[in-house]
Amino acid sequence: MxxxxxxxxxxxxxxxxxxxxxxxxxxxxxxxxxxxxxxxxxxxxxxxxxxxxxxxxxxxxxxxxxxxxxxxxxxxxxxxxxxxxxxxxxxxxxxxxxxxxxxxxxxxxxxxxxxxxxxxxxxxxxxxxxxxxxxxxxxxxxxxxxxxxxxxxxxxxxxxxxxxxxxxxxxxxxxxxxxxxxxxxxxxxxxxxxxxxxxxxxxxxxxxxxxxxxxxxxxxxxxxxxxLRQDEGLRIEASPLAMAQSALEGRWAVEPDGGAIRVAATQEEAPEVVRRLVGAGVDVFGLAPERRNLEEVFLSITQEDPDA
Amino acid sequence: MLDAVSAELLKFSRHRATWFLIWIYPVGFILLFAIAIAVALSGALPESPGTPSTAKWIENTAAVWYVPPHTLGRYLIAAFTAVVFAGEYGWNTWKLVVLHRRRPALIAAKYAMVLLLLYGAVLFTALLSVVLTWASDHLTGDAIPPGITPAAILHEHGMRAAVTIAPVLLTIAYTSLAAILTRSMIAAVVIAIVIGTAEQTFTAFAPLLSVYAPRLIWGLYQVLPGYHLENLGSWIVEGKAFEARFPRTGVVALGWATSAMAMAAWIGGLMLLTLGSFRRQDIN
Structure with a gap:
């Protein structure tokens, strides 16, 4: 061997x-x-x-x-x-x-x-x-x-x-x-x-x-x-959403996720995310780490490929 | 290499089609022999003209050696070879074994196994033939001609066996190539039958056909294997060349060495092509 x-x-x-x-x-x-x-x-x-x-x-x-x-x-x-x-x-x-x-x-x-x-x-x-x-x-x-x-x-x-x-x-x-x-x-x-x-x-x-x-x-x-870490994120329920989104954009990728936003930040970065939101006058109601499983990661990768 | 041959024997020892194509020699002989005995004992045949000559008695026991080099025998060998070589595609099992051995070794093991089983079966049948002929003569009270010795039997059987070598190897060679290229048992058998029939038909009718294209047919006749098979057989049995008379170009009567070299080239070439094709083949 x-x-x-x-x-x-x-x-x-x-x-x-x-x-x-x-x-x-x-x-x-x-x-x-x-x-x-x-x-x-x-x-x-x-x-x-x-x-x-x-x-x-x-x-x-x-x-x-x-x-x-x-x-x-x-x-x-x-x-x-x-x-x-x-x-x-x-x-x-x-x-x-x-x-x-x-x-x-x-x-x-x-x-x-x-x-x-x-x-x-x-x-x-x-x-x-x-x-x-x-x-x-x-x-x-x-x-x-x-x-x-x-x-x-x-x-x-x-x-x-x-x-x-x-x-x-x-x-x-x-x-x-x-x-x-x-x-x-x-x-x-x-x-x-x-x-x-x-x-x-x-x-x-x-x-x-x-x-x-x-x-x-x-x-x-x-x-x-x-x-799995590459696709880690935080799901944040906040108000107003538009203000929350603009407070975080530029630092992390942000996308709307139903009545919340999904931020491409790691769990370790959560305090910094919250500080930014509060500093921008956004009310934060909930924050949950989101980790996709391999199947979701696989689908997102293979569907990214325009030919696939 | 011995391991690979032993694996082949183990593999095909339980395959019905293989055993049918091998056991058909002794089983077929026993059936024919039993029918002949039954007919003789029923008195349906006219009185025997008397004791056969020693040479005739021994020749009769060597009858099984006439099967492999002739049409039906060659079809049986083609079917057997097709099963052994193309079967792996049908069962999808090449991918199981090609990891373990170099591809040429796997093909060589198959050649060895085909020859071992085929000659084993014919040899066994020949032995059976000698024993049963002797026993039946005793049973029916027929006299056994004098001068029958193990050496005389061995000589006749050895000579007849030698006649089978080139046609058997040629049939195995072109059937194995067809099996590897088509990857199909049926296609390999059909191609082998077509080639075998064409080769024998051409050999038989070439002198007649030569009136239309004398030089071409004359040349082909001496290049293709059909004449050389006849010629080698003639040299082994009669000690002289097989003479083929062509109306416009004369007689073809070649030396045994020329025919032996021609057959070695055909058989060796076809087997090398088989090895080469398999070595480069994608196994999907």
Missing amino acids: ESEGAVVELVDLSKTYRGRRGGVHAVRNVSISVGAGEVYGFLGPNGAGKSTTIRMLLGLIAPTGGEVRLFGEALRSNPRTLRRVGSLVDGGAFYPFLSGRRNLQVLARTHGGEGADARIDPLLEQVGLAHAAERRVKGYSTGMRQRLGVAAALLHDPDLVILDEPVNGLDAAGIQEMRMLIRNLCDEQGKTVFLSSHLLHEVQQVCDRVAIISRGEIVREATIAEL
């Missing part, structure tokens, strides 16, 4: 699909860096380029520009680095005519690494599939396939785990188990997790840092805390 340095580096990564009417830019100049031991969230609306980026990261599709570096080595010149990566893509595609256990045995042999066979039973137990291990995968529900996909991703004890929509098809209990598993991979086992999900509440709970991709480009990259 790398103790320092980037585990994943995408440098100006691009993918353009040739078409009759010119190229379609699925991904444009994406550059991100994921450090060892991080849980990194990769977010974006449908069609934003998440899956294409993940497929390039896994060597499934070739970039038309830029570079993927894993564990400090260029993937193109050293594809063997992928042997340190475990992945769940497309909800866990498996051989439908084989049992869950047999699918994992096939993967263990394909990988050829030491100890993978011995990990099959504990992993089936861990993902809650021990009871269905001998059943053919074609009889599995979406959630069961997803669980088997996670087991497959962890089979050869990878240093980097890439999970594309890992909670799809899981029930509430399954989602909670998955959340704990992901945090455990990072906190207890020191693995790096690269996670894509459209369930932003889950991302907010498990990720250290996120990148938001829209129309093939990274539009924001920050820690969860930074991202």
